[in-house]
Amino acid sequence: MNEAYERAKQTYASYGVDVEKALKILENIKISMHCWQGDDVHGFDQSGPLSGGIATTGNYPGRATTSEELMQDMEMALSLIPGKHKINLHASYAIFEDGEIVDRDAIKPKHFQKWVDFAKKHQLGIDFNPTLFSHPKAEKATLSSIDEDIRKFWIQHCQVCIRISEYFAQETGQPCVMNIWIPDGLKDIPADRLGPRKRFKDSLDEILSIPYDHELVYVTLESKVFGIGMESYTVGSSEFCINYVNEKHLTPLMDNGHYHPMEYVSDKISAMLLFHEHLALHVTRPVRWDSDHVVLLDDETKEIAKEIIRNGALDRVFIALDYFDASINRIAAWVIGMQNMQKALLQALLMPHDLMKKMQDKEDFTGLMVLQEQMKSMPFYDIWQQFLNTYDMDECWYEEVQAYEKNVLRKRGV
Template identity: 55%
Template sequence: MEQNTESLKSIQTSYNEAKKLYAQHGIDVDKVLEQLAAIKISLHCWQGDDVKGFLNKEKELSGGIAVTGSYPGRARNPEELRRDLEQTLALIPGRHKVNLHAIYADTEETVDLDALEPKHFERWVNWAKEQGLGLDFNPTCFSHEKANDGFTLSHSDPEIRNFWIAHCKASRRISESFGQALGQPCVTNFWVPDGYKDTPIDRLSPRVRLQQSLDEIFSEEIDQQYNIDAVESKLFGIGSESYVVGSHEFYMGYALSRGKAVCFDAGHFHPTETISNKLSSWLLFGDQLLLHVSRPVRWDSDHVVTMDDELLEIARELVRGQFLDRTHIGLDFFDGSINHIAAWVIGTRNTIKALLRAMLEPIELLKQIELDGDYTTRLALVEELKSYPFGAIWDYYCATNGVPVRESWLNDVKQYEVDVLSKR
């Protein structure tokens, strides 16, 4: 305890000194931490079990989704997954959300995707209430026999198309029930894997069918106070290398014309393309934005989020443009090659740290310098700020939130691996 007290004193001293440096540029660090605490990151449940889900555990992944690695200890049932999430959230500062896919229903009932109801997720809702968490949701339009040929909502067979329409309608009702029960909006994100491996003759017809399917799904009145609809594009995937029905242009047009949010996934664009430069353009015209923070490596490989340049640029765009109140931030990676809980902790802590670094910039001062045409000072100041002691602020934020400081969280994860994960 004495050592902990000394450590806290050191953290407090470093924090006070760092505050003085930032205050020279008019930054109120205490206020920054209050703003940071209000941001909820949505942790994706599928990192915990390699996207297996619980409705049909024997079904192989499909729809261009693949998890590499065989690190032991993944969750095998909802109870284990919730326990793992609790351990994860204990190592991350702030109050957050958990993002569920439809295949993570917690029920003994045999039920197909089109017949899912809120009752199949009651245990998740009760758990979220106990933990003080919000929930987000996703229809699962993959890993199902009715998606084996790579098409769902744009399928040429009306029977198959109607199955997926029914599933997506059911998903919105489930999301609305989450929002009502938990007193905060549930973001429902629609992504489908539809596309062709090789170049199609007819690009238009599948997009017409997708548009019609979405219109049918959204025709059902759902309270926007409790549910927020988002649509997610993709450039290409496994099995849809040449043509994806739900392209970026398709969903931009659809969302703007229907008043929906757009989801930008950091890995769903060209390998040399970034999303940070797109955010201000979308939010100039669209009302809300959903982010899937991920790390692509040459393609949509969904690596664990690191503190790279693009993550920092995404955070800066959100902070500099004052977009945080219109943006829903979720994670999307599934790495089976390392400890599943460590992956969550690393990715989430990095995302929060990036937002903190962005908030610790003297934005109004930098904007005025730019407006004055003093690009020399702009560059010099931005570069010098990179070595300012934001780490001291982060350590204090973690300590005052009762979570481990710096890499000490890894001790908790390794102990949990010995006590829990290794016995699965």
Template identity: 50%
Template sequence: MNTTEKYLAAKEKYASIGVDTDAVLKELEKVKISMHVWQGDDVQGFLSDGELTGGISVTGNHPGKATNPTELRQDLEKAYSFIPGKHKLNLHAIYLDTDEKIDLNEIEPKHFEKWVAWAKEQGLGLDFNPTFFSHPMFKDGFTLSSPEKEVRDFWIEHGKRSRKIAEYFGKELGQVCVNNFWVPDGYKDNPIDRYSPRKRLMESLDEIFAEELDPSLTLDAVESKLFGLGAEAYTVGSHEFYMGYGLTRQKLVCLDAGHFHPTEVISNKLSSLGLFSEGILLHVSRPVRWDSDHVVIMDDELQEIAKELVRNDLLGKTNIGLDFFDATINRVAAWVIGTRNTIKAVLKAMLEPTDYLKQIELDGDFTTRLVLTEELKDFPYADVWNYYCEQQGVPVGLDWYKEAQQYEQDVLLKR
């Protein structure tokens, strides 16, 4: 059977449990994944050639890394050509494209005009992140919470300018730009005073966010972390800090899959956060014992995240972004694997008879709940996925990888 014939058989199978696959695929088209630019060049950016600092570490030396904005956009175009749907790109401030010699506290919208022009050509939205790491003003492990006013002022100015760039993206592209704030501040060993750095961080963020910006153009998000390299004992921006900050300042709360204790999962937090937060930002990643940012695979937690978003009707208030980097493998392939898996997990969740499952649970029929959820694991969702890819004009199955291998031979290995 060809792809369409397999889809029609799958459509009939799902119809037997009350799921309309045609309607599901129409809904899936609306889901945008914000693919992260930093997988393409190992989080180096174009501001400096210095080493990564602030708990950021990339391992591996696979050939073909992008070394300038033109190469990076070329690689991104190839990756997007393998991914069904129209999505977004998440830029960090260090990915400016300009010949000017400027610092992070001097960046302006004009330094990202080439990215905006490219995004318009590609039909993509843009998200943004200020960059609070890998810089001489990341002093003694601190930025916005530094005890030195000069340091705080530098990073506050950077944060303010980042918001204006995000606003510019929203105006130019007609899609809201999510601007995510994460800072690596913390201590390697046990501090005496945990309160004062958090108070300084709160005050610095309040100053950055003092100007009201149109929420149809840009939304601010804040991101927590349990620990990082060099901040193993104490992270200023903890989950509790940013949960409180986001809820009291009407900011999106970002949950990164790798930023919690190894026994914690973010899927179980979504239903609670959905009740109280202005909105949610996800950084979908794959931690292996710590925040190691492995390429997203179709594991249990990815599927649970997607189920929580679909079952609780949270897709409308959730911005799905990716955050991983692996330099041991083909970087374009890494993007494609992670993004396709994330979309596929959402599709699989949408193919559940959610209303029926909720009703039998409410009725106390836990036997049917278990039977059906187990049987659904063997339903032919892959045939629905392959049909979706074909309809969206992207390669089906392993066909994309054959093209990616050819691109590596023709382009990446010649750099």
């Protein structure tokens, strides 16, 4: 393997690429791993069905049903993913004890103490999301609701989530990205598009009226093109969210499943970076629509990574994953997605971007196409193997997952 790595290093060096520098950079890139892959977005604060356009398909055995099981599964997945990363929590994953029941407008940092302990144990950061779905008061609308009591409930929920996000940042020593997304919209043609958006804007204004440490918490706003039950009208559209974050100097969040099929987030990144200090991403794999399939090493994932790297934006872009597949082993789904995001970033780090930019500026488009195609057949695998070796890992991780499934998951009875 060392011989193969040395040969690969020399091959990349002939294009002006410093492989060791690329590996060192990759080692320090934190990707936020979403907890909701492990239990199909059920959470711990409610027992009802998923709602708000959220749906999972499949019934693979072994779904986590308790916080202990979910942490155990996440620990297993993280042991197979090189590097130190972050975990991404929804507010619905609050942990209550001794029969305590707390609604979402009253959750406190103490309800996430076990998550902080877990993060500290594994040297992880924590990102956070208010949960504005799968709740009786989210059946029709949340922050855009015409019912003032419901709207106030969700405003309070988001405000307490800001406080919890500050707690995460203070405890872990890493900034917390707190993302707001709402499932509000209409199934059929609306009579009033402006009213709900005005109420949404007023709600956001009130949420952000409380003071918080902007160095510790990055509040983001996530748009959506449509969803189940809101096929004709989405309150939090891309235009609304981009204009709002611009006005309030927040961080925009782009989920690459939340756009029309022929729109690509990779193409949007450079435009957003020109106008925003930071940018947040939810990387997923939409199949025909926002279906949240496991991230693969596909063209769009690689293009997203290239845009981050070639624009020198690693310190400005927060990378998180967002998918939930209940048809396959959930731990394998985590590992596949996280490793594929890392592979995409490594491939991007191993490209001669400066040379390519010069060729484009000189309008040497033939030479550029030749070089781009040559990069596709470079000995990337040998470099990736070397990266795994530094963490005493290899490509045989699935055997460990299979053993864990046999010994742990299939004994759960779900």
